[in-house]
Amino acid sequence: MQRSIAGGLFVALLFLVAAWLGCSKVYIGSRERFIYVLHLSSEHYMNIKESSPFTPGSPVPVELFVGRSKQIKEILRYVEQTKYGKQENVFLSGERGIGKSSLETFLCHMAVTKMDVIGIHVFLGGVSSLEEAVRRILDQLLKETRGQEWFEDIKQFFGKYIREVGLFGVSVSFVPPEQDLRELVRSFSEVLDNLLQKIDGKKAGLFIALDDINGLADKEEFANWYKSFVDEVATHYENFPVFIMLTGLPEKRDALATHQPSLMRIFRVTEIEKLSDEEIEDFLSAAFEKANIKVEPDAMDLMVTYSSGLPILMHEIGDATFWVDDDGVIDEDDAITGVLAAAEEVGKKYLDPKVYRAIRSKNYRSILKKLGEGEISREFIKKDVEARLNESEKKVFHNFLRRMKDLGVIESDLERGKGAYRFVNEIYPIYIWMKSEGLKPRRKKA
DSSP states (O other): OHHHHHHHHHHHHHHHHHHHHTEEEEEEOOTTTTOEEEEEOHHHHHTOOOOOSOOTTSOOOGGGOOOOHHHHHHHHHHHHHHTTTOOEEEEEEOOTTSSHHHHHHHHHHHHHHHHOOEEEEEEOTTOOOHHHHHHHHHHHHHHHHTTSTTHHHHHHHHGGGEEEESGGGOEEEEOOOHHHHHHHHHTHHHHHHHHHHHHTTTOSOEEEEEEOOHHHHTOHHHHHHHHHHHHHHHHHOSOOOEEEEEEEOHHHHHHHHHHOGGGGGGOEEEEOOOOOHHHHHHHHHHHHHHTTOEEOHHHHHHHHHHHTTOHHHHHHHHHHHHHHOSSSEEOHHHHHHHHHHHHHHHHHHHSOHHHHHHTTSHHHHHHHHHHHSSSOOSEEEHHHHHTTOOHHHHHHHHHHHHHHHHTTSEEEOGGGOTTEEEESSSHHHHHHHHHHHTOOOOOOOO
16 A cells, blocks of 8 residues: 555656656656656757856867957967077966966967977966976976877886876876976976977977966066076077966066066066957857857847956856756846856855955945946045945945955055055956846746
8 A cells, every 4th residue: 555655656756747847748667667758848858958168267168269369379479489499488467367278278279289389288376386386397298298109208208207197097197206306497498408309300399388377476486497497598508499378467477577577578478358248249159059059139248248358257157147048048037147146156256255254244235335336347436435425334434445455355556546446356346246236137928
């Protein structure tokens, strides 16, 4: 009796699930063998999503990369020059979330496929020692050449410090002892020259992208070491086809200049700014098309507007909207819901928990809301904001500004004079603006 009741409940539950999924037919097989087959309608098959074409927090896939044509052309011209023996150094500068890593990934791909060089993209986030930086560079060079018919020559160059990793040694790592690493740091130019001799006649040179040097840039030791490396190459090597690109925040370039003023003369500085609305739309269109999803014009306009030229927000909004959609067509309501979801995600990811707690004060939240009203702007003038505050808010406004400075949300804008402030990055004002707008997604019509 209990089995019959349980079986009946299971079948009833199955039909409820089928109805919820929109199944056109339900076939029930052997209950003892638990074989139950649901036949979905063709529309629901289309809506089963496996993966999003958007990559929040990661470099964009090469096939979806858009924009930056001026910077790409400029940098690849420098890469081309290295093939003729001239060592080149570029500093790629841009704010957080502006797309530096995606541009580096694309440039590395172009250098490898179009210029026949060995290209590596080395992530140095959190690295603060020269030894670890050099180890990661050589480790990535080792990994990149694995699988080439001339890999044995490279393997011999790296010597006994190669460790095979994984089942059947499917990967390799470079793990020299600390003492040897210090020597590799001292003789880095010689190390690269020896490697160039190994690949002579096989590859035209080296493309080395050092991503996120923010931790290293604060070290005077790094600035002096890099200047010495470049000087040694210029005075001791007639043919040195190596292109090196450092990537970091604008203030980190300034920090390097402070530590070693002569260092900035060797860099060709390339700055990347926001994407244009047209570039944002091109990317969103290509990404959604890849996922076989149509986008209505009003929805596209909304997503482009709230992306505000920032790749990091473009991906967050695109990804959130991708998962919100349930019919293969993104309309304005889908886009609004996606923008709201992205705003929450941006807040969780990019506003430090301490900042989140700080803005829970009623007056602080009210001031933040007023800061976000109107046109998005990274800069603001104290007296202009103060004019929009009530008496209670004015009393705490000075403390509010000091607290936000202490938490690393805003900073004084010395170039614009006394009473001028700006957010430390582009993301914070956009997030606050999104929250201030108080968007509410409308219910879809039946």
